[in-house]
Amino acid sequence: MMIRSFGRLAVAAAVSAGIATPAMAAENTRLALGISGWTGFAPLILADKAGIFKKHGIEVDLKMIPQSSRNLALASGSIECAATTVETHVAWNTNGVPITQIFQMDKSYGADGIVARNGIKSIADLKGKSVAVSAPGTSPYFLVAWVLNKNHMSMKDINVVTLEPDAAAQAFIAGSNDAASTYEPYLSSVRDKPQVGHILATTLDYPMIMDTVGCSPKWLKANPKTAKALTDSYFDALDMITKDPDQAYTIMGAASKQTAQQFKESASLLRWANRADNEKFFASQIVPFMKEASVILKEAGVIRKLPDNYAALYDASYIK
Template sequence: MKLISISAAAMLAALVATPAMAQTKVTIAISGWTGFAPLTLAKEAGIFARNGLDVTIKKVPQASRHLAIASGDVQCAATTVETWVVWNANGVATTQLFQLDKSYGADGMAVRGTTGSIKDLKGKTVAASAPGTAPYFTLAWFLKKNGMSVKDVSVVNMEPGPAAQAFIAGQNDAAMTYEPYLSAVREKPEAGKIIATTLDYPMIMDT
């Protein structure tokens, strides 16, 4: 993803901070996704602290991040726009504060070398995170743009890292993943190739 700037993290600090300099404790849920790095950088650079926030960065899988918010375990989260829509629709009331990043080729689909097009995946097995996550949404979007739906493939629920690792090891016909795992697939051309990314289908951004 192309990062907007660290000012997005500073904006979060300004929005959540109290007028006084008393430290307000805030836990932010993220994954290991590169696009969330400005939040960690803001913490390490002291931007949150200077704005009255005692921030804890916690890694929580996207599939369960909304449960962490609903339980009060975390107060903020970084995730994709369509995921917020799903969370709110399922009773986890949240408000998006700002756009953090946008994917420019950093999310994509890995397929075997013999796969000529996305349409060739009909009836095949695709590894992707659970419904309500960015990889699953990306899969659904890619398929729809090629005249198909998730009903046309067999989805095996795996997180992006394990999905890419399993694909490289020879499991499944395709995998939905993101950087740095897309690069891991590119480094193993004998395992397969990247058939499409968000450069081809720009539709993923985090808030």
């Protein structure tokens, strides 16, 4: 009896003193989210610059982190959430860095691709050639692995030169390497210079690049309202793109040193996923894709085993 009374008194004293007990602890409305300069992530930048995050009562620190390092940032706790491709979420989870996907951002429709010298006419011609591509566990690497797999080849058939997407495109334009895997806005830098090479394949030919935002499961459990506000902010950013495209493209283009028109052209090669798209994606598309992607990830040596439970890799409740 005395112990219970003391417990009540302790809680009352804590409330009086303004000290939060574990059950009373407020959500943290601040979070760090890892992204890159990929065009598909621009609505998050718009949500930041246009005050949409603030309207939803959250403060989001958008950190530019290469895809190959985002899992390390997540594991160290320097970020709570990350935007990346679906198969990368699978790889991180399988390799010991838990992350739960909560909303889909985009799907590439020609915004990711492989560029090659003009003498390389087919995927088969890549055999024995030098291909600049980011590290294993990134979307450019997975793109190459996927395309090779669909053409009865593997990463062992090419000579990999490890470069990030922007550097891969720049090196290719400068005359280095036989081919490169990159994405918008860097892909267009090669598209505009046909004398140095051509686009060999894109996600129009091989639709397999789609991005989601995921967060640490531990952070999600402690901050569900903040995660919901993050999701709703993304959808509000899409609404702004529809209602005020000129301002939206200007803001998003400035982040990648593009004019509004240049950014609009880059964005035409992808589709941002609205709430209805998200509902369809999580209901019927994400699991089949993760299963197919996992087989290729294992073949490419990115993961050693297939996931035990695909349903545990996402939580669709935040898109409602």
